[in-house]
Amino acid sequence: MSLATALFLAFFGIAAIWFGVVVFRTHSMVRSAIALLFSQTAIGAMFLVMQAEFLGVLQIMMMATEMSVMAIFMVMFMMDPGGMGKMDMTHQKRLSLWAGGIGLAVALAVIWTAGWQGPVPEVPGADEQARMLGRELLGRSMFIFESAALMILTAMIAATMVAIAPQERDVP
Amino acid sequence: MIPELLIALSVGAALFGVGLYGALSQTNLVMIIMGVELVLAAALLNMVAFWRYLHPDVTAAKMFVLIVMAVMAVEMAVGFGIAIARFRSRGSVEMEEARELKG
Numbered sequence: 001m002s003l004a005t006a007l008f009l010a011f012f013g014i015a016a017i018w019f020g021v022v023v024f025r026t027h028s029m030v031r032s033a034i035a036l037l038f039s040q041t042a043i044g045a046m047f048l049v050m051q052a053e054f055l056g057v058l059q060i061m062m063m064a065t066e067m068s069v070m071a072i073f074m075v076m077f078m079m080d081p082g083g084m085g086k087m088d089m090t091h092q093k094r095l096s097l098w099a100g101g102i103g104l105a106v107a108l109a110v111i112w113t114a115g116w117q118g119p120v121p122e123v124p125g126a127d128e129q130a131r132m133l134g135r136e137l138l139g140r141s142m143f144i145f146e147s148a149a150l151m152i153l154t155a156m157i158a159a160t161m162v163a164i165a166p167q168e169r170d171v172p
Numbered sequence: 173m174i175p176e177l178l179i180a181l182s183v184g185a186a187l188f189g190v191g192l193y194g195a196l197s198q199t200n201l202v203m204i205i206m207g208v209e210l211v212l213a214a215a216l217l218n219m220v221a222f223w224r225y226l227h228p229d230v231t232a233a234k235m236f237v238l239i240v241m242a243v244m245a246v247e248m249a250v251g252f253g254i255a256i257a258r259f260r261s262r263g264s265v266e267m268e269e270a271r272e273l274k275g
Contacts, residue, residue, distance in 0.1 A: 006176050013183030020190040020210050024198070036206050039187075043213050046180065050224040055237055059216070062241060066209075066248060073202055073252055077265045089199045091268060096197035104189030111181040116226070118174045123228040136231040137238075144235060148242045155246040159253030165260060 008049045016042035029074040037067035053126045054133065180221035187214035201258065201265040205251045212244045 019039035023032045040063035047056030090096075124132065137145050191210030198204050216237055223233035255265045262269065 002176070006179060009176055009179045009183075013179060013186075016183060016213075017186045017190065020187055023206055023210070024190070024194045024203070029202070032203065032206065036209065039210070040213055043187075043217055046183070046217060047220050050176075050180065050220055052220050052224060052234070052237075055220060055234060058241065062245070066245065069252075070202065070206070070248070073255065077200075077202060077255055077259055089203065089266075090197045091199050093197050096193045099196055100189040100191075100193030103192045104185055107185035107188055108182060111178060111185060116174050116177050120174055120176070120225055121228050123224060129231075129234075132231045133234050136235055141232060141235045144239065148239050151246060152242055155249050159249040162250070162253040163256040 005049060009046055012042045012045040012049065015039075016046070030071055033067050033071035033074050036070070037063060040067065051123045051126075052129075054130055174225050177221055177225040180225075181218060184214040184217040184221070187211075187217065199266050199268045201251065201255050201267055204267065205248060208247060209244060212240060212247070216240050 016039045019035045019042065022035040023039065026032055026035065041060050044056045044059035044063065047053075047059055123129070187210050191207045191212075191214060194207030194210060195204050196207070198207060219233055219237050219240070223230065223237075227233065258265050258270070
C-alpha cells in the first residue's frame with residue numbers, strides 16, 4: 001500500500017463528497033453548478049491519482065465544459081438563480097434522505113464485507129495505456145464505440161428537435 | 173485487503189447517496205439532472221477503481237468509463253432540450269407543476 005496514494009485519494013474523495021453536498025445545500029444555483037464542477041474535478045483528480053491519466057484529464061475537461069453550460073441554463077431557467085430570496089425548492093425531503101442513506105449504507109456494507117484480495121497489480125505506463133485503449137476502441141470494442149457515436153448523434157437530433165420552437169404551420 | 177480500493181469505493185458510495193438524495197428531493201429539473209450527474213460520477217469512480225486495483229490489464233473497463241461519460245453528456249443534452257421545451261410552454265421547469273406528465 002502506498003501511503004501517499006491513499007492520502008491523496010482520501011483528500012480528493014472528501015473534497016468530492018463535500019462539494020457534492022454543497023450542490024444541494026446552497027440557495028444560489030450558480031454556486032450549485034460551480035460546486036458540482038469542483039466535485040467532478042476532484043473525481044478527475046482521483047482518476048489521476050489512480051494512474052488513469054487519459055480518463056482523468058478527459059473527466060476534468062468534459063466536466064468543466066458541461067458545468068459551464070449548466071450554469072448558463074441555471075441563470076436562464078431558475079426563478080431565483082442568485083439565491084437571494086432563499087426559496088426552498090425541495091420536496092419529499094424525508095423520503096429522499098432515507099433513500100440516499102439506505103443506498104449509502106447498503107453500498108458501504110457490500111464494499112467493506114466483500115474481502116478484496118491484494119496485492120495491487122502494476123499498471124502500464126500512460127503511453128502504453130493510451131495504446132491499449134486505442135487498440136481496444138478500434139478492435140474488439142469497435143461496435144460498442146460506434147453505438148456510442150450513434151447514441152450521441154441521436155441525442156443531438158432529439159434534443160434539437162425537442163428544443164426548437166414550434167412554427168405556426170406545425171400547430172394543427 | 174486493498175485500502176486504496178476501499179477508499180475509492182467508499183467515496184463512490186457516498187457520492188451515490190448524495191446524488192440519489194438530490195435527484196429525489198429537488199423540484200427543479202436542472203437540479204435533478206445535477207443529482208443524476210453525481211450518481212453517474214460515482215459509477216465512473218467505481219469503474220476506474222476496479223480497473224486500477226483489480227484488473228489493470230483489462231482495457232474494456234476503460235471503454236465502459238468512456239461509454240458512461242457519453243451517457244452523461246447525452247442525459248444532459250436531452251434533459252436541457254426538455255427543459256427548454258417545458259420553459260417555453262409553461263414558463264417554468266419546476267417538476268411539481270408537471271403533474272400532467274404522470275401516466
